[in-house]
Amino acid sequence: MKRATQAKRTTIYDLAELAGTSASAVSAVLNGNWRKRRISSQLAERITRLAEEQGYALNMQASVLRRERSKIIGMIVPKYDNRYFGSIVEQFETLARKRGLFPIVTCTRRDPELEIEAARAMLSYQVDCLIATGATDPDRIGDLCGAAGVRTVNLDLPGSCAPSVISDNFGGALELTRRVLANCEKEFGERFPLLFIGGRGTDHNTSERIRGFRAAHAEANVEVDETLILPCGYAPEKAESAMQQLAEGGPALPRGMFVNSTISLEGVMRWVRRSGHYAKGVPHLGCFDWDPFVAMLGDHIEMVRQDVPGMLHAVFEIIDSGTAEPKVVHIPPIVEKIG
Amino acid sequence: MKRATQAKRTTIYDLAELAGTSASAVSAVLNGNWRKRRISSQLAERITRLAEEQGYALNMQASVLRRERSKIIGMIVPKYDNRYFGSIVEQFETLARKRGLFPIVTCTRRDPELEIEAARAMLSYQVDCLIATGATDPDRIGDLCGAAGVRTVNLDLPGSCAPSVISDNFGGALELTRRVLANCEKEFGERFPLLFIGGRGTDHNTSERIRGFRAAHAEANVEVDETLILPCGYAPEKAESAMQQLAEGGPALPRGMFVNSTISLEGVMRWVRRSGHYAKGVPHLGCFDWDPFVAMLGDHIEMVRQDVPGMLHAVFEIIDSGTAEPKVVHIPPIVEKIG
DNA sequence: CAAGACTGCTCAATCGATGAAGCAGAATTG
DNA sequence: CAATTCTGCTTCATCGATTGAGCAGTCTTG
Known part of the structure; x- marks a missing residue:
């Protein structure tokens, strides 16, 4: 086996010996600044060839240790x-x-x-x-x-x-809630408060989304039902048991809801299917987050898709520019509905 | 700001100086083998406290460089x-x-x-x-x-x-195909060859799954239609255009299919919805891979869920045992159907 | 009480890559 | 032709942590 011979990894010292030159020349050649260190192109080529033949791989730990x-x-x-x-x-x-x-x-x-x-x-x-x-x-x-x-x-x-880069949670939630309210009115001929479920009440996104949720209700002249605001956490099981509790508490389940993330939606949908409570008609849903299969679940679901490319461009712009100010950049999400 | 003072990171030498001891003692204390290096617990405690106060963080590059x-x-x-x-x-x-x-x-x-x-x-x-x-x-x-x-x-x-750890692709595909064939027979009262779509024809998994697909057909006395075996790649778009081509080619679209991964399923479902070709009834599907929302798409979909925990345990067992033999471990997947 | 064992440390080499400083020899210049 | 510049390298310290070897003291034992 080759392995026995190659137990030890090739280093620049090995290459230096093989090339009859110094480790520092090898280093200069292999990290590309041999030109400014005045190494002849013949030697550079010889070292490059040897490195390839020997399957040389830079030791990043050593390199990083030395660099700033x-x-x-x-x-x-x-x-x-x-x-x-x-x-x-x-x-x-x-x-x-x-x-x-x-x-x-x-x-x-x-x-x-x-x-x-x-x-x-x-x-x-x-x-x-x-x-x-x-x-x-x-x-x-x-x-x-x-x-x-x-x-x-x-x-x-x-x-x-x-610095922080986040979605425009208020704006996205406002628009999403508007749509669900409108869908409900279209189907049921009346306006009523929606359920808000999922997320942590303590996190900034959830509270901003609740603010958008409230604003959309206010706009539509619908009073928010405070017992229907359930930031129960993100895990599917949490959403599932929150739904269960809700069903046990009151007689009428909401016919429209705002679900705070696909992962909470997973729990909500599971409950809806298992409990049989919505046998006579699925509720209208709005989901803050996007998933291709959720989009196929039916025309009763609206989704807000966060603009990931936009967010990451903003992140790298901050990194490239070197800013350290604790500014918050808001990236508008995309409200979509794929049939 | 603290930052200015702390421009340089604390090293074991800094701690050694503060503690009035040597770097080697500091190192021994912080990496836990001070006992076997006979450092007194007083000194150990003093160093530990100092490290915490100074917010010391080990430099992994240096540590890794030195260790084997x-x-x-x-x-x-x-x-x-x-x-x-x-x-x-x-x-x-x-x-x-x-x-x-x-x-x-x-x-x-x-x-x-x-x-x-x-x-x-x-x-x-x-x-x-x-x-x-x-x-x-x-x-x-x-x-x-x-x-x-x-x-x-x-x-x-x-x-x-x-060594390799993979799913039992043949077995999983065999069972999945059986189920789809049975579902089709139940609904349509007849047996007919299914469509196989997605994956790369050159990869081992896809070819094993096709083998299982064929075996299930043979078992059921159904002749495989070779024009319906389409390993078109994994991207949704690939599956979408393969479906489109299929529709353009012949008049009758398959009423049952084996979809090789959720990501191909994404394309298939998109096409099914967009093209309107299945307006009079969705096809029976089998998907090799699992997704919670796919499971909710309807009762016409069977899924095979690969046993990820099982696979990773096998991987780490191999690592722990130190085997290097190129053996292939097959992990049986789980055939499930969540309503 | 001398020989040996033990305790609690320190010294110095080392891991591999990097780059400032330096040093021969060749080429150019006044 | 001496002085300078340029070319093409080499030498050596360094990054921070690790660890074998070693060294004063103290403690034990026959």
Whole structure:
């Protein structure tokens, strides 16, 4: 097997010996600034060829240790179980690579402890910059990074000690609620308050969406039913049991609702199907977030799709510009309805 | 601002000076083996406290450079746009962390070039082990890693130079096809060949699934229609245009089909809805892969859910055991139908 | 009480890449 | 032809953490 011979990895010292030159020349050639270090092109070529033959691979740990910037950019993300975060991560990796940065992403499963542990780990790996996506406590992360002199950008949920890029939650929720109210009026011939379900009452996005929800009700002259505002968390099970409780409490279930994320919608739909409570007609729904299969579930669902490419462009604009002001950039989401 | 004072990061030398001791004592205390290096617990405590006060963070680059093992484990994954890969990544991170490993994941967007570039990058970062998930060319990655003395495990798609963990594609496809054939017979009172759509004809999974598809037809005494086997790729658009072409070619569209992945299903469903060709009745579907909203699309869809926890346990068992034999482990998928 | 064992540390080399400084020899200039 | 400039390298310190080797003291033991 080749493996035995190649137990040890080839280093610039090995190449230097093989080429009959110095490690510093090899380094200069392989990291591209041999021209300004006045290495002849013959030697450069010889070293390049040897490196290829020997299957040389740079040791990034050594390289980063020596350099001032690591060119590593980190992101923490709550979950990988929906299209929104999935496309955020994919876009992030693409844009990072385009800038010659090495992206490292880690998922914290909405666990506050894991979140800061992950942030600490990223700092240990010398990230130049950290994107905190949907963090429970963005400022805690911001402080950690600040102490290490590392830049942070908050995404999806805003913080107060670093720039943030978020959706226009108020605007999106306002429009989404308007549509659901209108759909209900069209079908039932009357206006009535909707149910708001999903999300955490303490997070900025949820409270802004509730504000939009209220504003749309006010506009339509419908009084909000306070018992129908249920920010029960994001997990499907939470939404499911909130629905169950609601059904047990009162006799009439809402015929229209605002569901705060596809993941909550998963629980709501499950309950709707299992409980049989909506056997005589499905409720009109509005979902803040998009999923292709939800779009196919029927014409009773309106969706708001967050503008992920727009959000990530804003993030990298902030990074490129070097701003550290804790400004919040609002990206308008897209209200769509695919049949 | 604190930032100015803290421009430079605290190192073990700084702590050593503050504690009036040596860097080597600090290192021993902070990496936990101070006991075996006979450091007194008083000193240990003093150093620990100081480290906390100063917000010390280990420099992993330096640490990894010095050690023989990096404790970094890499994974490359084709996409983040479906539940299957999403849960693979999440499970992977969880299990890696449980073992004290640092997971780094990167998405290669089904691009063969990016795939090997990503593998090279991971090697540069000194990963101890690399999981190649759904790789276009697992053996190329295997060779790269082999040359660097790094272990590889193939996941989802098998390779020939490293252990592989994959679903029992034949068995899953056999059962799924059986069910769709049975559903069709129940509704239409007759047996007829199904459509197979999605996936790459060249990949092992797709060809095994086609084999299962054929076996189920044989079992049911139905002759496979060769013009209905369309491994057109994974992207939704590919499936969409394959359906379009099929519709343009012949008059009768299949009333039953096997769709090879949720992502292909996305295209199929889009076409079914847009084209209006199935206005008088939706086709019976079988989908190799699972998605919660697909499960809600109606009772005409059967799904096979790949056993992600089972697969990842197998992966880590291989890693823990240290085997390097290119064996293929088949994990049976779960055939389910959620109403 | 001398020999050995133990305690609690420190010293210095090392991992691999980088780049400032320096040094021969060749080429150019006044 | 001496003085300067240029070319094409090499030497060496450095980044921060790790670890084998070593070294004073103190404690034990026959």
